[in-house]
Amino acid sequence: MEAGILTIGALAPILVVLAFILPLLGIFIKRKIFFHAYAVVVTALIAAATTYNLIVVWREGPQLYAFGGWPPPLGISYEVDALGAVLGALTAWVMLFIAIYSRWYMDKETGIPYYYTLLLGLEAGLIGCIYTGDVFNLFVMLEVLSISAYGLVGFHRGRAEAVEAAVKYGIIGAAATTVYFIALVFIYGSYGTLNMADLAIKARVMAVATPFSGGYYGNIAVAAALAVALSLWVFTYKSALFPNHFWLPDAHPEAPTPVSAALSGLVVNIGAYAVMRFLYTMFGSNSVLTVAKYPFRDIILWALLILGIVSGLVGALMMIVQEDIKRLLAYSTVSHIGLVFMGLSLGFSTVPLAATQEALTASLYHLINHSVGKALLFMAAGIFIGIAGTRKLDGLAGSGRKAPLATAAFFIGFLQLMGLPPLGGFFSKFLLYSAFMEAGMPIVAVLVVIISAISVLGYAKAMYSVWFRPSAKEFENVTGITLPTAVVLLLAVACVGLGIAAPYLTSALSTTIANSLMSKGVLSYIQAFLKTINYLSPP
Amino acid sequence: MTVSESEVITFIIITLPIYMAAFTLYAVRALKGPTIPDTVLAIDAMTYDLAAFLVVLAIFFRSPILIPTAIVLALWVYALDIYVAKYLESKEMGE
Amino acid sequence: MIDVNAFLFSVLVFSLIMNLGISLYGIFWRPSLVKKIIALTILGDTANVLAIVVGYRAWIAPNRPPIPPVLTTWKPTATDLSKFSSLAVDPLPQALVLTAVVIGLAVTVFLVFLTIQVYRLHGTTDVRKIAKLKG
Amino acid sequence: MADRLVKAVGPAVLAFITYIIFSGSVTPYDLVTATVVAVIVGLLVANLMIHNPRKLLQVQRLGWLIVYAIRYFFIDEVKAHLDVMSRIVRPSMPINPGIVRVPYYVESDYAMTTIANSITNTPGTVVVDLDTERKIFYVHWIDVKALEAERTRKEISEVFERFAKRIFD
Amino acid sequence: MRRAYKYAVLVAMIVSTLALALAVSAGGLGYALPFPAVRNLAYWYLRTTYNPFMPKFTASAPEAVTAIVWDYRGLDTLFETSVFFLAIIASMALMRGIEVKAPKSINLSKYGMSAIVKTVTKITVAIILAASASIALHGQLTPGGGFQGGATAAVAPLVIIVIFSLYFAVSSGIKKKSMLTLRTLGLLGIGVTSFAVIVAGLILGKAAYVFQNQPKEAAPIGFPSHILGVPMGGTLLFFNIFEFLAVAAGFTIVFLLLSVPEESVRKVLEGGEGHD
Amino acid sequence: MAVPAGLDWVLVIIGEIMIAVGVISDLIAAIGLLRFPNFYVRLHAATIGTIWGAFVPLIGAALVAAGADFLGRYRWFMAGGAVITAVLILILGPAGSHALARAAHRSKAAVVQPKVVDHLEEDSRAPSPKEEGGEESEAEVKEGGEP
Amino acid sequence: MISPETLVFGVLAALGLISMVATFMAVMERDLLKAVLFSAVQSTAYAFMFYILMAPDILLVYVPVAVGLYPAVILFLIKKTERFEGGEEE
Structure with missing residues (x-):
């Protein structure tokens, strides 16, 4: 066994170091094009590296990088399994498009070096959150992600709403991450370790002592339940699940448009991903949380299911009444995250494993569809806003006719999220539906359809405004939107691709889930960990 | 003849409750106010005494390594004094 | 018979938990943004103390306190090392708290700047008034 | 610059003494770092501190x-x-x-x-x-x-x- | 009336705390007191932080906390520093375009606080800087380290800003740009140090890890562990120095930005920029 | 490095006396801080807390550390740190209370009451006579200042 | 004779109660300047706790941050905004 794959370990640190240089360069270099080019090059490199990681992980199973050469519980390790690799590649690619799009959007703004520093910091946070194999490192990466997000939301400092949304997002977000820290204190206090794989072992096998972290302290079931319950707050907050969604409709629209795309498309994924890690990898179906005496896991999952349903409904309903296109898209995010959480909460001990796997596959598939689609929609909306000079749906009326290609992409994005058959959204929703049917929950399955049906109204409203509605005033002919149009068209092609490749993708993602979250996957996750320990331990 | 450990330790144990009483009284004054300078003055005195007592306690814990804490405490409380004074007497903090 | 040490230590732990509750109240229910930030700093601090409390260890004898996790000899013998590991407190929570303190500081500093900006734009830091201004 | 160097002597000596006393040890490592620190600190605060360096002597x-x-x-x-x-x-x-x-x-x-x-x-x-x-x-x-x-x-x-x-x- | 209510709540909280503690300790729950033994993981940290008997499995720093912060869990600390950095950058983005220039013909002694405080500050700045440098440079031996030392050193610029006025600070070289440069250089130093061993490994063709410090069984290259007979913990010394610079500069940037007079900020903001 | 035999006890005893003085001064200063009627009078109590309550025990602890063998090799580190801290407190403490007192007086945050006389108030209220000697103002004081 | 262990734990308990009172006052106080200073009292109590719990490193980080920096930053903030929660004095 070699030292581990360098692109896994060095990715996030290099990214953040590359971000560090930008403000210094900003003192000396005044040409904006340099920073645009810099950001695009860096994100492109990251995209290539994550894709390489995906290929390696796909072929050889979970990969672990132990920082500093210390065996995992002693040192921090990045552990990438199929799920992490898929999400990492998704993040990096969407981020590349966002960086290219920023070239157009940010050109007239001041403070470009700061913007790109924060954007690269955001990407470092995202990649780190996905790749990390250590719960405390997850906390740090969440903070990297959050602070960049707060900064980017408040980037339009002249807009009162933007700054206020950033403050609201920031204060409650900081409280939530602190509560996650308390959860970590409980975890360390009773398990004596912070490594995810180590926790996975200890939560399952009641009397095992891994080489560097033996013993338990106190009642581990209660501690784990408390820790999971506390940490769920921050994860649901980051992904804006129902009671914690209040910040999203304010914060996402007020951010600069490329950032809205990143927040809605990528940041919300982190919460769902972390919940999967906590409830499947670490405290999974055969762990201490499911033993007959303490059925905590089922309670938590039921709560998540209900919150997911409510979130889907609330998001879909609120979409209808919005007058602001970016706000409408933000509520659509709430709705879709509800669907994702419904999928990932179908892991009760009573449900057959096949159904769980199918639901998780649907969840992951939907996450991908939503990321691509929502990034597309925000960026396309940015083009129309640039044409019309307003975010109000009334003001946007007919603006799409000035940019027909962008409008076409915009429509594809909406159809994707709506779930129209040839596109990806349909397949993921259908998969979710059938998973619930299989699990014997027809009512929930019908609710998936209802949520989709309600949200159609909101989408139709936006589409109608942009293209069909006669415009109140004559827009000037716009130039210079070639680049953003190209970006949204590429994303539209990706949407179509996600739909066309559905049969292949479904089986591939199903394998991904099986290889990372189901018991076989968890086993290989743990084995990679134990292998590293054996390799690195002192003689 | 070397210095007996237990004698020194016993002495410090006797001072501990007296010190804690003083600390509590300072805290009472700090929380009671009534004006801002009163509170700051109480925090000030409390922290300088704490800095001194941390050094004494380091002997009690037999860990001389704990010392650098005292200087940091003293310095930053001075900075706090200065900030509050500046707040009270001037219009802008930077002028 | 009540163990006095246990009682005193529990007083510490429960007052910390009370502090958590009070500061959460401050974050959610006090109207002023500044007050929210103050409560946020208290929340972070309290979490940090809790972590350190978790890392503390019992005294091996009534007058033999634990020592900080710093080895004081540069040429240790095996005895020194085993004495050190039998007396020193847990260093890991301290490292975690160090990280958490700095992170809390960073977030607070940025929130302060945001709050100043809110005041510049709205003329108040009271969330109720801001909500009214927004209509 | 020469003026600054002369002025830097006082603060540098002060910094050196402080550093050594605060470190409480005189290993070669301490002496080397103390000298470096003293020179840097002296140059940094020279203009702030001393008006008439001869008085020090x-x-x-x-x-x-x-x-x-x-x-x-x-x-x-x-x-x-x-x-x-x-x-x-x-x-x-x-x-x-x-x-x-x-x-x-x-x-x-x-x-x-x-x-x-x-x-x-x-x-x-x-x-x-x-x-x-x-x-x-x-x-x-x-x-x-x-x-x-x-x-x-x-x-x-x-x-x-x-x-x-x-x-x- | 409200006041009485407030104090009643306070008293109730104190009483309930005492009662809960009494209940727990009377119930004989084992959690009430700390455990006599330290956790296994912590035991390993204490054993390996400075252990001449295991030369291939030690961090070579007697200070376990600094060793964990920069060696065992160095990645956390790198990102922790970047959180602080990103916060500063986000703040600077909020305050972009706002420069403080000392007015040309200005009598600096008119600003600031009383002459006594100014003189005292003059004397103590050197002492403060020297003591903080000692804290940082002995971070691998005694409690302290880069952040601690940097935060202590930051007292000096901060009291200068407050006591002598911002204009004095700016005119004597405590500027946003120079501090940002210092901060970035410090962070780059941290980055370079964390990648130093792996770059060496790639050149020499040997296995190495990111954030590696001492040579390991599986990765046989690393930093020297002693300097002039004193344990320096390999990379820890460099990390501490760079972090010292970065933190002191970072604190100073925060205060420079905060102490900008409100009028000049408003002037820039009213220059008008809003965006949809 | 060791202290000559016999001297260590002397150092320890002196140090302990100083620590004892410090702790008692702390207590009295705290009582004074509680009992005194206004901010300016409390400043004096706080001075006790700073000089005898902090400076003296710091020096005392340094002496004890220098004498106490059982503290190991780092005791010189402790003595040095304590001395530097003491010196800093000696310099910074009065500057801090002066700054605070001046700010309190200027901002009228704390009232000088009870008082015998307040020359500062008089001088800051009256437009200060610029180039005149101390004798002039002396006369004013006699008129209005007598209790 | 009380054992040293009990005495030290007693100090911890007292510090816990002091910090609780200070926190309560800080959160309830309408004058934000006073609230900041109360939170400084609480920070001092916590700093002492860190010391007794044998965490000198944390104390060295915590004191600059919580006793020095937070009050200072918030003082600057209050200076630039408003001093009383819920508008100027009643």
């Missing part, structure tokens, strides 16, 4: 400083502390406070600061404000015994001033 000033320190800590401080402490513990708590003018006649900032700090450090008198143009301290005095400028100076600050003049002026 006059050893008798240091001697006066030591004499002054001994006298101050063993006579003035003890008297003042006991006085105020007795006021605190006496149930009647006899206080007679007021803010009086105390003039001073030294030139340099350091001497003035020494006097002011000495006054403040003795309980019973605190410098509340000062007027550098008219050379007056406004001293809060726990037991006002005199009001005229010269008499207050005699009661409060004459000793300090005598020494401060020798040390710094």
Whole structure:
């Protein structure tokens, strides 16, 4: 066994170091094009590296990088399994498009070096959150992600709403991450370790002592339940699940448009991903949380299911009444995250494993569809806003006719999220539906359809405004939107691709889930960990 | 003849409750106010005494390594004094 | 018979938990943004103390306190090392708290700047008034 | 630059001494780092700190400083502390406070600061404000015994001033 | 009335705390007191932080906390520093375009606080800087380290800003740009140090890890562990120095930005920029 | 490095006396801080807390550390740190209370009450006579200042 | 004779109660300047706790941050905004 794959370990640190240089360069270099080019090059490199990681992980199973050469519980390790690799590649690619799009959007703004520093910091946070194999490192990466997000939301400092949304997002977000820290204190206090794989072992096998972290302290079931319950707050907050969604409709629209795309498309994924890690990898179906005496896991999952349903409904309903296109898209995010959480909460001990796997596959598939689609929609909306000079749906009326290609992409994005058959959204929703049917929950399955049906109204409203509605005033002919149009068209092609490749993708993602979250996957996750320990331990 | 450990330790144990009483009284004054300078003055005195007592306690814990804490405490409380004074007497903090 | 040490230590732990509750109240229910930030700093601090409390260890004898996790000899013998590991407190929570303190500081500093900006734009830091201004 | 180097000597020596005392050890590592730190700190704060570097070389000033320190800590401080402490513990708590003018006649900032700090450090008198143009301290005095400028100076600050003049002026 | 209510709540909280503690300790729950033994993981940290008997499995720093912060869990600390950095950058983005220039013909002594405080500051700045440098440079031996030392050193610029006025600070070289440069250089130094061993490994063709410090069984290259007979913990010394610079500069930037007079900020903001 | 035999006890005893003085001064200063009627008078109590309550025990602890063998090789580190801290407190403490007192007086945050006389108030209220000697103002004081 | 262990734990308990009172006052106080100073009292109590719990490193980080920096930053903030929670004085 070699030292581990360098692109896994060095990715996030290099990214953040590359971000560090930008403000210094900003003192000396005044040409904006340099920073645009810099950001695009860096994100492109990251995209290539994550894709390489995906290929390696796909072929050889979970990969672990132990920082500093210390065996995992002693040192921090990045552990990438199929799920992490898929999400990492998704993040990096969407981020590349966002960086290219920023070239157009940010050109007239001041403070470009700061913007790109924060954007690269955001990407470092995202990649780190996905790749990390250590719960405390997850906390740090969440903070990297959050602070960049707060900064980017408040980037339009002249807009009162933007700054206020950033403050609201920031204060409650900081409280939530602190509560996650308390959860970590409980975890360390009773398990004596912070490594995810180590926790996975200890939560399952009641009397095992891994080489560097033996013993338990106190009642581990209660501690784990408390820790999971506390940490769920921050994860649901980051992904804006129902009671914690209040910040999203304010914060996402007020951010600069490329950032809205990143927040809605990528940041919300982190919460769902972390919940999967906590409830499947670490405290999974055969762990201490499911033993007959303490059925905590089922309670938590039921709560998540209900919150997911409510979130889907609330998001879909609120979409209808919005007058602001970016706000409408933000509520659509709430709705879709509800669907994702419904999928990932179908892991009760009573449900057959096949159904769980199918639901998780649907969840992951939907996450991908939503990321691509929502990034597309925000960026396309940015083009129309640039044409019309307003975010109000009334003001946007007919603006799409000035940019027909962008409008076409915009429509594809909406159809994707709506779930129209040839596109990806349909397949993921259908998969979710059938998973619930299989699990014997027809009512929930019908609710998936209802949520989709309600949200159609909101989408139709936006589409109608942009293209069909006669415009109140004559827009000037716009130039210079070639680049953003190209970006949204590429994303539209990706949407179509996600739909066309559905049969292949479904089986591939199903394998991904099986290889990372189901018991076989968890086993290989743990084995990679134990292998590293054996390799690195002192003689 | 070397210095007996237990004698020194016993002495410090006797001072501990007296010190804690003083600390509590300072805290009472700090929380009671009534004006801002009163509170700051109480925090000030409390922290300088704490800095001194941390050094004494380091002997009690037999860990001389704990010392650098005292200087940091003293310095930053001075900075706090200065900030509050500046707040009270001037219009802008930077002028 | 009540163990006095246990009682005193529990007083510490429960007052910390009370502090958590009070500061959460401050974050959610006090109207002023500044007050929210103050409560946020208290929340972070309290979490940090809790972590350190978790890392503390019992005294091996009534007058033999634990020592900080710093080895004081540069040429240790095996005895020194085993004495050190039998007396020193847990260093890991301290490292975690160090990280958490700095992170809390960073977030607070940025929130302060945001709050100043809110005041510049709205003329108040009271969330109720801001909500009214927004209509 | 040369001027700056000369000025840097004082702070550098101060920084070196502080560093070594604070580290409490004199291994080669300490000496090397102390020298580096002292040079950097000296250059950084040179212009801030020293106005007349030659004064540093006059050893008798240091001697006066030591004499002054001994006298101050063993006579003035003890008297003042006991006085105020007795006021605190006496149930009647006899206080007679007021803010009086105390003039001073030294030139340099350091001497003035020494006097002011000495006054403040003795309980019973605190410098509340000062007027550098008219050379007056406004001293809060726990037991006002005199009001005229010269008499207050005699009661409060004459000793300090005598020494401060020798040390710094 | 409200006041009485407030104090009633306070008293109730104190009483309930005492009662809960009493209940727990009377119930004899084992959690009430700390455990006599330290956790296994912590035991390993204590054993390996400075252990001449295991030369291939030690961090070579007697200070376990600094060793964990920069060696065992160095990645956390790198990102922790970047959180602080990103916060500063986000703040600078909020304050972009706002420069403080000392007015040309200005009598600096008119600003600031009383002469006594100014003189005292002059004397103490050197002491503060030296003591903080000692805290940082002995971070691998005694409690302290880069962040601690940097935060202590930051007292100096901060009191200068507050006591002598912002204009004095700016005119004597405490500027946003120079501090940002210092901060970035410090962070780059941290980055370079963390990648130093792996770059060496790639050149020499040997296995190495990111954030590696001492040589390991599986990765046989690393930093020297002693300097002039004193344990320096390999990379820890460099990390501490760079972090010292970065933190001191970072604190100073925060205060420079905060102490900008409100009028000049408003002037820039009213220059008008809003965006949809 | 060791202290000569016999001297260590002397150092320890002196140090302990100083620590004892410090702790008692702390307590009295705290009582004074509670009992005194206004901010300016409390400043004096706080001075006790700073000089005898902090400076003296710091020096005392340094002496004890220098004498106490059982503290190991780092005791010189402790003594040095304590001395530097003591010196800093000696310099910074009065500057801090002066700054605070001045700010309190200027901002009228704390009232000088009870008082015998407040020359500062008089001088800041009256437009200060610029180039005149101390004698002039002396006369004013006699008129209005007598209790 | 009380054992040293009990005495030290007693100090911890007292510090816990002091910090609780200070926190309560800080959160309830309408004058934000006072609230900041109360939170400084609480920070001092916590700093002492860190010391007794044998975490000098944390104390060295915590004191600059919580005793020095937070009050300072918030003082600057209050100076630039408003001093009383819910508008100027009642």
